[in-house]
Amino acid sequence: MQFELNIEYIEQLKQAIIDKNDQLIKEQFKELHAVDIALILDRLNTEEANYIYDYLDEEMAADVLLEMDEERREALLATFSTKEIAEQLDNMNSDDAADVINELPEDIQEEVLSQIEDIEQASDIADLMSYEEGTAGSLMAKELVTVYAQDTVSACIDGIRRQTEHIEAFYAIYVVDDNNKLIGVLPLKKLIVSHPLAKIEEIYDPDILSVKTSASSEEVAAIIQKYDLVALPVIDQLGRLVGRITIDDVMDVMREEAEKDIQLMSGITDDVDSSDSLWRLSKARIPWLLVGMCGGIIGSRIIGSYESQIQIHPEMAFFIPLIGATGGNVGVQSSAIIVQSLANNTLVTDKISQKLLKELSVGLINGLICSSLILGYNLIINETWSLAATVSIALLTVILCASFLGTFVPLTMNRFNINPALATGPFVTTLNDIIGITIYFLVGRLLYGVL
């Protein structure tokens, strides 16, 4: 039932296109789901994709277009006339159509809009385009099934029959008053099992969550996830029902958020994936490499100021990587736990000071374990007491510092509305590297003087 894409399949298809083997192509695409066809078109060049696209029926063509990779879709649409694009948009849900039109070059957007045959659809799209990106308004669709509170079940079923003519699937029936104000929801179960003459106002559920059009997409995702909703109605400033957001739109938001976090954590500044161009990939990665390099240069200056000490005690240099790496690892661990707690909202009733205390305790436990082990190692291999003590004391201090920073930095960033995931990456690692080296050589100078 599920389709597996592989290289051989693509090769065969490309050959069929060259041979103009229409029979085979039609056969291949009859049974496939839009998502799978889109995956196939993503692997073909624009000309080939165009060739296949012409075989799809109207509805399928619009669905496939939506599922395609953004860049590939743009390339395909660039070969269409504005009239052809408008025809595709007519077969889409208003929210999807607005997304597609927003991707088009600005100078043709208006022309495409004006060529959409269904006037209502065109005005819905234009309306959706006016909301700021990243708000509930920009995420919602206008396709709604609504009933009036004072209607009967049978009148309501007639209404639904009319409204669903252009709607593929729906998951909620919203109940509104005379002013189109959202007052509740009618569970489908109730509609199906209630007497035809029952009044909606007697059977609907007034307990309904909604968001304003201005709510952020993160807020929308959080509500849908927290309350396990399938669809969330959107209201305007006056409480009037204007649209709905479904869980699949939110899953995309969630996935993008998670990817952004992982990229921030890994020191990648832009949303890239492995199929992007060499130049884009390089550009997204160079900034944090340069930050890390600056950290390295600062490190070199610090070590440089101990040049004469290193000449006398070259063994001090041996443990530079150990100190740096452990500080980095501890910092990343601490901040990852904080970032995750922030994302899950499990931090809600705890104070920063409590968090810091706990994190420092964990740091103390692990620091004592690590520094005892390295002390044992250094004594076994007969290093001098000075070096052994320096490494262990510095290691413990570095682990404590890194625990503190790994907790403090993301919490502070979050307070200033900066994505705390930024802290779990090259930023905290670089900071810990510099601090680690400073501590190590300070302790070394002290102990070599003393011991």
Place this chain on the structure above:
Amino acid sequence: MQFELNIEYIEQLKQAIIDKNDQLIKEQFKELHAVDIALILDRLNTEEANYIYDYLDEEMAADVLLEMDEERREALLATFSTKEIAEQLDNMNSDDAADVINELPEDIQEEVLSQIEDIEQASDIADLMSYEEGTAGSLMAKELVTVYAQDTVSACIDGIRRQTEHIEAFYAIYVVDDNNKLIGVLPLKKLIVSHPLAKIEEIYDPDILSVKTSASSEEVAAIIQKYDLVALPVIDQLGRLVGRITIDDVMDVMREEAEKDIQLMSGITDDVDSSDSLWRLSKARIPWLLVGMCGGIIGSRIIGSYESQIQIHPEMAFFIPLIGATGGNVGVQSSAIIVQSLANNTLVTDKISQKLLKELSVGLINGLICSSLILGYNLIINETWSLAATVSIALLTVILCASFLGTFVPLTMNRFNINPALATGPFVTTLNDIIGITIYFLVGRLLYGVL
């Protein structure tokens, strides 16, 4: 409409419990959603939670129990008799009840099961408990709305009325044949708008995706996400419909997967969050710290073998952190991009050799930029040509190596079914640290001999 939890609220509530201010407590909890009540109970101690819990009505109590944190739920259930637990399970969906019963101590599981009043519910739960964890069988619920293909719409509505007596909400009506084999789905829209005497077999949609009970939860999540489904039916080996999995169950799986990946990437070996015990947090973090330490010790041995060289040229030590940090950063970036592509299945038709070539090209671009900049810096601050050349050549080589490893290691892990996220953490960083130092001193020895 949405409830915001804060410290003052919890303090007030604790006081109300001490004062036995029943009026206030009842007032507070009347309007709240189960999720919010669960969040509140998670913040109270077991005794307080128990006190509040008694105020909730049956249905709400079961919902709250499900939404609570696992550890807090276990603590609360430990204060219940087996009879009381059984009553709670009777008010849950079969899948949730099976999850809860699986968390109970094994010796009381059977007793609880035997005390569930609804025999059908008890047998559904027992059935679900028999599936292996992490399979579709263990994720699914038994609550289904099914209709027979040869029924009429009106007979079918009667059937739904019967079946939904115990079902809170449903998103799909499954169509089965006489042998209970799944043959399609009846869109709700069709049911509502079709003539009462129309036959189901004339209006149902035979195009339906399903999974076998043995499918993995990752597979289930991938299908639901890929095809934007709200619910997915589960069939047995003979194609008979046995359950369904809804998108909210899958969202939990997805979130857990994403968290596991981030923890692996951050060098945390167990699923912990900041509210876990000190000991658990420390234990989850020490293994990778020790791996990093071993890397540091190996690094110290490598540097140690160049002791005499460092004595003559102590400036070689200055750039150890820069080389290590840059190698680490590049490795993490490369592997993060690969891990993400693997998670999104966007790698499907590309060969490993192509990926490596591309990644090495990105490495070459960024490596040339970084090493030119550091060359400029070293010449400006009047370092010797030998050191300047050593640092730049080593840096370029290290970046290329790290790009290679950051791509190769996760791809190879994935091939052997090891979670590739493991590669984007201390593992690759440690490896790159060691390789970086080796390259740096090798180049240094060569160039100082030559220049």
